[in-house]
Amino acid sequence: MDTATGASSSTPRSDPFVSFRDFKVTVQLYPIGNAPPLKQCKFAMAGEMPVRVLMNFLEGAVSHSGVDTSDPARSQVYVYVNNFFYPTADQIMADLCREFGRVDRDADGTIKGGVLKLHYSVGPAYA
Template sequence: MEAGDIGGQREPLTEPNTLTEAVTEKKELKEIISAKKEKDATKVIVQFRAIGNAPILKQKLFKITASQKFQAVNLFLRKELNYAPSEALFLYINSAFAPAPDEIISNLYKSFGTEGFLVVNYCTTAAWG
């Protein structure tokens, strides 16, 4: 008898499909989808603080999706201030440094969040760093 033989009849050998094996039941699939939604739904509270002659926002606290890049904060603030892409706008974390546009907001919050906020200072001329 060879491997795969059952009572004289040969059972077809199939290669396991890891994706199919990983998600075999609807329950597992639903858990994966709900975990993905929870991850995407995580928000970080960003507090904007004007520096120098930068216009002051009426509302200073905003919730931004944690999985977005810092560039999204820049674009959001430009929209709120009605600033064109050609106008200078400098953003800093905790009055200390300007993060790279591809930094993930949740990582910045974990490292530099204070009092439950990610403090973003903004100005129209270079101030720090």
């Protein structure tokens, strides 16, 4: 914000982590409990995408699969990393892949892609 005029600066702030997130993440999805299996369980996503994008996709896929989603507790899809923890919706896919998945590197060490295994359920799987 310009203190003299009170106007906001029009220059965008750059994300210092863009270069670390500039790769495709192959997501492998596995159902837990009564979650319906997907016809396609492997997807490629941009690494800079938040987990929210995947959750929204899964909620749509589950609602189209015939699962009764009239109960609000059963309409939410829960995503788990390593069957262990529930990532927040704003976590970035590339960050999760680097920490909990497998990354493939070039000869010079640059990340060229990664694989992340995730589990999903309709309603909380672990209480």
